[in-house]
Amino acid sequence: MTLLRDEGLTVEELAVWRMLQRAQVRITRHLEAELLVAHDLPLASYDVLSQLAEAPERRLRMNDLAGRVLLSRSGLTRLIDRLQRDGLVSREACESDARGLFAVLTDAGAARLAEATPTYLRGVRAHFLDVLGPDEIGHVRELVTRLAGATDAS
Amino acid sequence: MTLLRDEGLTVEELAVWRMLQRAQVRITRHLEAELLVAHDLPLASYDVLSQLAEAPERRLRMNDLAGRVLLSRSGLTRLIDRLQRDGLVSREACESDARGLFAVLTDAGAARLAEATPTYLRGVRAHFLDVLGPDEIGHVRELVTRLAGATDAS
DNA sequence: CTTAGTTTGTTGCACGCACACCTAAACAGT
DNA sequence: ACTGTTTAGGTGTGCGTGCAACAAACTAAG
Missing domain, CATH: 1.20.5 (Single alpha-helices involved in coiled-coils or other helix-helix interfaces)
Structure with a gap:
């Protein structure tokens, strides 16, 4: 080669x-x-729920949310459809901008998230963090930060 | 939290x-x-072609190939269908095992791979390797090896 | 105020994938 | 041989995603 x-x-x-x-x-x-x-609960749904949980007032504009979970806007529309159907999320209009919509985490969604989070965290620990030496994490963090940021420059 | x-x-x-x-x-x-x-050329197709190119006699059993490209067997069946339709790969029977099939890289497939490889490598360099310091690579290699291997133990 | 352009979210469509199931071939034990 | 089990690969189906096109609402310039 x-x-x-x-x-x-x-x-x-x-x-x-x-x-x-x-x-x-x-x-x-x-x-x-x-x-x-x-x-x-699919991973993508978990990501959406946790993003909403961390957002102020547990709500985020569709566009913002799409960016954070690395999903296209259309993909997010469908995913929110499903989550709404299951009662984990609701849509609320935005008063300052009539075309804007908020995805809002419902109480049921928060409960579901709380229920799934230990599973998720244990998985991250078992499959990822445990493989890193504890002293490595700082180094990896620094590296991954560069990676995540650098891909913008294309 | x-x-x-x-x-x-x-x-x-x-x-x-x-x-x-x-x-x-x-x-x-x-x-x-x-x-x-x-x-x-989709990335999955590129992966298949390059795996075949590296294999002895440019051929691999479907099952082996599915494992290497992290695809389900059915997913691989369809992907090989497409590659075969485009003439980049052919299927050949296995003599020692009548249910076995080889996916074989054709000359056209090898040519297409050779054509795409510079693009791929430049992308890997630009988006990934350039972000790593040259001295880091050894360290990262060791780390990633552990990560790739460890996920079996679940 | 009107008109052109932009942004926000949704819908039609096609694609790619995995899961479950199926057939054929190999293998094992009797 | 004969039957049950395992393995290789392919097919039917449903799901999730992105792209292109769209409607509605905002913005800016005249």
Whole structure:
């Protein structure tokens, strides 16, 4: 694979990227599977609920929310449809802007979130954090911060 | 969020996990978008082609391949259908096991892969590797290896 | 006030994926 | 051989997502 050298990559660098992809996919699937069997709650739904829970007044504009959960606006529309159908979220109009809608966490949604959160946190610990040495976390945090921010510059 | 403490997580640890998720999704999307506009090749297809290219005789059993690209067997069946339709891959029977099938990289597939690889590698460099300090790679490799392997133990 | 342009959220559509089920082939024990 | 079990791969179906097109509401310029 002389192509690698042409682009200035080592085989090690490429392998690291592939393993990261692999690890991320597998961890995410474990997490989702655990949430699903224990609480019938997909990971994307969990993300939405927790974002709302952390937001002031447990409400967020659809657009803001879509950005935070890395979902397209249309995808979020459908996801909120489902959550609303299950009573975990409600839609409320925005008074200052008639086209705006808030997604609002209901009490039932908060309860469901509280119920699922231990499962989620245990999964993050078991599949991710326990694999890191405790002293590594600071280093990884710094690294991941750079990664999350840098992808904007494209 | 006293729930965090109940599970022995710090807010920093949780934030690191979230940012990693975020970074991974964004990098992957950039990569896929670039492959799509430049070569009309989805990332999953690229992965299959490159796995085949690295395999002995450019062929792999469906089951093996499904494991390597983190796809369900049915998902792989459909993906190979598409690649076969486009002439990038062919199916060949296995003589020693009549129910086995090989996915084989065709010359056209190898050509398409060679064409797309620079785009892919440049993307990996730009969105991922450039963000790492060169001295960090060894450390990250070691870490990611643990992550990729550890998720089996569940 | 009118008109052009932008932003917000939703809908039609097609795609890609996983789950459950199915068939055929291999294997195991009797 | 004969029957039950396992494994390889493919098919039917439903779900979740993004893209493009849309309607409604806001904004800005004349």
